[in-house]
Amino acid sequence: MKLEGFELRRVDMPLVAPFRTSFGTETRRDVLLVRAVVDGVDGWSECVAMSDPLYSSEYVAAAADVMKRYMIPTLASQQVVEGTGVAPALAPFRGHRMAKAALETAVLDAELKTTGVSFARELGAVQNRVATGVSVGIMDSLDALLDTVGGYLAEGYQRIKLKIEPGWDVAPVEAVRERFGNILLQVDANAAYSLADAAQLKKLDAFDLLLIEQPFDEEDVRGHAELAKLTSTPVCLDESITSARAAVDAIAMGACRIVNIKPGRVGGYLEARRIHDVCVAHGVPVWCGGMLETGIGRAANLALAALPGFTLPGDTSASERYYATDITAPFRLDDGHLAVPRGPGIGVTPKAEVLDEFTTATEWIPAA
Ligand code: OSB
Numbered sequence: 001m002k003l004e005g006f007e008l009r010r011v012d013m014p015l016v017a018p019f020r021t022s023f024g025t026e027t028r029r030d031v032l033l034v035r036a037v038v039d040g041v042d043g044w045s046e047c048v049a050m051s052d053p054l055y056s057s058e059y060v061a062a063a064a065d066v067m068k069r070y071m072i073p074t075l076a077s078q079q080v081v082e083g084t085g086v087a088p089a090l091a092p093f094r095g096h097r098m099a100k101a102a103l104e105t106a107v108l109d110a111e112l113k114t115t116g117v118s119f120a121r122e123l124g125a126v127q128n129r130v131a132t133g134v135s136v137g138i139m140d141s142l143d144a145l146l147d148t149v150g151g152y153l154a155e156g157y158q159r160i161k162l163k164i165e166p167g168w169d170v171a172p173v174e175a176v177r178e179r180f181g182n183i184l185l186q187v188d189a190n191a192a193y194s195l196a197d198a199a200q201l202k203k204l205d206a207f208d209l210l211l212i213e214q215p216f217d218e219e220d221v222r223g224h225a226e227l228a229k230l231t232s233t234p235v236c237l238d239e240s241i242t243s244a245r246a247a248v249d250a251i252a253m254g255a256c257r258i259v260n261i262k263p264g265r266v267g268g269y270l271e272a273r274r275i276h277d278v279c280v281a282h283g284v285p286v287w288c289g290g291m292l293e294t295g296i297g298r299a300a301n302l303a304l305a306a307l308p309g310f311t312l313p314g315d316t317s318a319s320e321r322y323y324a325t326d327i328t329a330p331f332r333l334d335d336g337h338l339a340v341p342r343g344p345g346i347g348v349t350p351k352a353e354v355l356d357e358f359t360t361a362t363e364w365i366p367a368a
């Protein structure tokens, strides 16, 4: 087996609508795709780092840089050709989990495309379709929000997540509850609050939410544990859960009753599976988060979301919720579910003509 090299490809994808969170407004997605070539077989992945270091410390230019400068030369010199070898080889480099995840996934995809095994089978999936929710950004008005939520419910989405921030929290939740009744509803603050806001967040207890996601800073695990004592809405962590060890610590501290698993945030699908496993062992439900992925990242997320501990609908929405034209065959909602890809590896490949249309830069880094 020979690792021939990696292609890093930047793809500029316009979103169908602006997506506003407490950390900014996205109108486009600057996607970094990775193609690993092992014995002539392509393995694809999507690095979920965003354009700016606002969700987490990583950003797309830094991810490409650390891959080129440190990670790819290391994988090349060790001739890592199996997915399980990537994380150990890259362990000396601190952090940069989104970059590591993308390299691991690309190598895994090439490996599984060679052996004919699907990502779902490899990870231990037990479902062939997964229940799907949708993440709804902060809007300019309650009317606009209600229109948007109503549209998604009409499409069949099984759960609504509202982005919140100070000044946009109780009113949107109340309006959505009042209009749409007993739907599955949850909120995500992307670290916009602190424990000093506990009284405001406690007002959300009246609305029977599934969970509140990451109200406080990534490092404020203890603050989340304090909030959990004061409120009845279950606390879920996203940004804080960077590894299986972090998940165990947060659970032990009482900082979360639910975990959002994003493979990019934790360094890859193999670590994501370990988080799933420790959460199952602790009786903590998990769900699959999203980073506005194209079909490449979505395909792999759906395989993960089919594991048995993923008992809540994820942010694994259909292609058209994000992009008018996806770079893979579009993922379509069917009865509130998305099908788990069954083909070898992640089960999809990019369409060459769409890739060409949206690509802004490519670089081939040979392993030899
Ligand atoms: O916090 O879950 C988040 C998107 C980008 C960065 C962070 C988050 C999100 C989302 C959208 O909520 C999830 C999706 O539909 O991909």
Ligand code: MG
Pocket: 188, 190, 213, 214, 238, 239, 260, 289
């Ligand atoms: Mg989140």
